Amino acid sequence: MASATAPTTLSLLKATATSSTTLTRASLIPVHSVSVTRGLRFSAADPLLALQVKSRILAVNGKGSRGVVSMAKKSVGDLTTADLKGKRVFVRADLNVPLDDNQKITDDTRIRAAIPTIKHLISNGAKVILSTHLGRPKGVTPKFSLAPLVPRLSELLGIQVVKADDCIGPEVEKLVASLPDGGVLLLENVRFYKEEEKNEPEFAKKLASLADLYVNDAFGTAHRAHASTEGVAKFLKPSVAGFLLQKELDYLVGAVSNPKxxxxxxxxxxxxxxxxxxxxxxxxxxxxxxxxxxxxxxxxxxxxxxxxxxxxxxxxxxxxxxxxxxxxxxxxxxxxxxxxxxxxxxxxxxxxxxxxxxxxxxxxxxxxxxxxxxxxxxxxxxxxxxxxxxxxxxxxxxxxxxxxxxxxxxxxxxxxxxxxxxxxxxxxxxxxxxxxxVADVMSHISTGGGASLELLEGKQLPGVLALDEAVAVAV
Missing domain, CATH: 3.40.50.1260 (Phosphoglycerate kinase, N-terminal domain)
Structure with a gap:
């Protein structure tokens, strides 16, 4: 709500003087010097995300500060090696990137944005089962296959990503069983099944059966109650937010609800x-x-x-x-x-x-x-x-x-x-x-369209509500 010292003049067609009074507020986003990113073993999509990832990892290890967690959801940064080593982690990312007529990626921003969460998981010995949608397919549609994403994902992660030809079924289960610690398996387009967008429980259960725990890092689809964004969380514990999703919540909810x-x-x-x-x-x-x-x-x-x-x-x-x-x-x-x-x-x-x-x-x-x-x-x-x-x-x-x-x-x-x-x-x-x-200099650029609007409207997002509540931590 506007502060008591906020400007009170309603200006319709001409400027009015605005108050320069600044109220002292606790910042929700921890501020660290640039040197805090030294030793990061990945390239985040933007420097501020790198800073935030580092601060959250340090907080878990008892070496750093952590800001208030917006919407009070548990983050992947709360999970330690003991929680992750050898565990199968179902990661829902938003890798819905544009492709040209030759099936070449024209903008890899969304892939790069997902890398910090995946890197954190594999560096702690987890087996990552990566899920996403691409486009709006009506059933199995070859041009919406995720195959074109594999080379770029492998390059950014520094390991060979294995791709499945399906997202559920016996063949996928075999690939999961053979996945080594620190390995990544990319499931085929989850929207090849109509049950995904219908959030059918049986389909969600089949997806969940592949893993031990769940990470949602797909902010762009968090406002949709789909099987891979909401349904899966009912069958896997813990279910936590990825670094990108957490950053979106920290800014669009935290910094807006309690702004400087x-x-x-x-x-x-x-x-x-x-x-x-x-x-x-x-x-x-x-x-x-x-x-x-x-x-x-x-x-x-x-x-x-x-x-x-x-x-x-x-x-x-x-x-x-x-x-x-x-x-x-x-x-x-x-x-x-x-x-x-x-x-x-x-x-x-x-x-x-x-x-x-x-x-x-x-x-x-x-x-x-x-x-x-x-x-x-x-x-x-x-x-x-x-x-x-x-x-x-x-x-x-x-x-x-x-x-x-x-x-x-x-x-x-x-x-x-x-x-x-x-x-x-x-x-x-x-x-x-x-x-x-000037995108690089902004504090935060939201990756979601409809999800961003719904958060700003004060609506709850199904993909966020489905995640575990955070344990209170000191600021």
């Missing part, structure tokens, strides 16, 4: 309807809320402002009004763009110009926030200690209307350099920071 303040949220996207839950949830927690993207025109029209042919959800006008009132009641400084970039058609080569948000002519549509709004937003963000961003400021797929989105990405990169916690909450915002080339 002032805490700003930036929400964009084309429709209010797709972000209602996110906005309502964040209004309970943030001090500053910046809105951009196509949704702003529904807020303008709700105030009686002409928006030309801009996108408007007519059935959400009352909702927009209620959200504005709620922000005022909560003491949240809500900022809408004061100027917009308008176009005469929805196309990359459209004629465009910058106008005040109150002066959009008939026949023109808003496709980006304007330069004055960028300055206003940047000024508001300057005071913050925590920022979360979900959704673009305009139609950033078109270069002409990507300026506002790219400006936000650059500002967050600058703030990251000053020690501000910056969280990119999945979806198009991730594509934006990658396009600008």
């Amino acid at each position: 303040r002032p805490f700003a949220a930036i929400v964009g996207g084309s429709k209010v309807s797709s972000k209602i839950g996110v906005i309502e949830s964040l209004l309970e927690k943030c001090d500053i809320l910046l809105l951009g993207g196509g949704m702003i025109f529904t807020f303008y029209k709700a105030q009686g402002i002409s928006v030309g042919s801009s996108l408007v959800e007519e059935d959400k006008l009352d909702l927009a009004t209620s959200l504005l009132k709620k922000a005022k009641a909560k003491g949240v400084s809500l900022l809408l763009p004061s100027d917009v970039v308008i176009a005469d058609k929805f196309a990359p080569d459209a004629n465009s110009k910058v106008v005040p948000a109150t002066s959009i002519p008939d026949g023109w549509m808003g496709l980006d926030i304007g330069p004055d709004s960028v300055k206003t937003f940047n000024d508001a963000l300057e005071t913050t200690k925590t920022v979360i961003w979900n959704g673009p400021m305009g139609v950033f797929e078109f270069d002409k209307f990507a300026v506002g989105t790219e400006a936000v990405a650059k500002k967050l990169a600058e703030l990251s350099g000053k020690g501000v916690t910056t969280i990119i909450g999945g979806g198009d915002s991730v594509a934006a920071v990658e396009k600008v080339g």
Whole structure:
């Protein structure tokens, strides 16, 4: 919830001064010097994940600190060699990577993100049984086979990964039985079975019968109650979170629920309807809320402002009004763009110009926030200690209307350099920071789309609820 010292002015079309008061809060993410990563035996997908993995492993060994565990779930970092050596561990990862027409991986980010958890397990003598989906197959579909993933997985792990031709059955059981300590067996695409997405107990039981314990590191599918993400956990104990899943929870739940303040949220996207839950949830927690993207025109029209042919959800006008009132009641400084970039058609080569948000002519549509709004937003963000961003400021797929989105990405990169916690909450915002080339400096970039949104809305994720509760530890 907004703090008592949060800005209390509701700003609709122009900037207002925001409080620079910072409340002292306990940081949920342990901070360690860069040297803590020395001796890590793997390359994490990002440096902060490496830091977190190291801190969790050190905490188990009694040599380091550990932050509050968001959603209080047990982590793979809590498991020692004694827990893992010789044990068969069913690891659900999200290796749903894009492939080109030649079945070559075009982006291995998700594979690299899964490596720390797998490395931790095999370095402690576990036998890893790796499961994932790829694409949306309807039954057994050769083009969705996991075979193209084996070379890259083997390269990153430094061992030869064995692949099964199925994910259940006698042949798979034989491969599991022959797996050495520290070995990795990749099961075939779990979605080749319709029972996976239906979360049929018998299918989940067959998957679980292959292993002794369960690790879920697939945040991107944690909001789905599928057999490999939720059902398996009913048959295997312990069932714990992998390092990647834990990091997502620490940031999207922990750092958002108890942020360093002032805490700003930036929400964009084309429709209010797709972000209602996110906005309502964040209004309970943030001090500053910046809105951009196509949704702003529904807020303008709700105030009686002409928006030309801009996108408007007519059935959400009352909702927009209620959200504005709620922000005022909560003491949240809500900022809408004061100027917009308008176009005469929805196309990359459209004629465009910058106008005040109150002066959009008939026949023109808003496709980006304007330069004055960028300055206003940047000024508001300057005071913050925590920022979360979900959704673009305009139609950033078109270069002409990507300026506002790219400006936000650059500002967050600058703030990251000053020690501000910056969280990119999945979806198009991730594509934006990658396009600008500043992804590496953000505190956290969520790997989940729908899962990220549901967490930010305050919803419980089935794949997380199914995991064991954490034992309380000292911070």
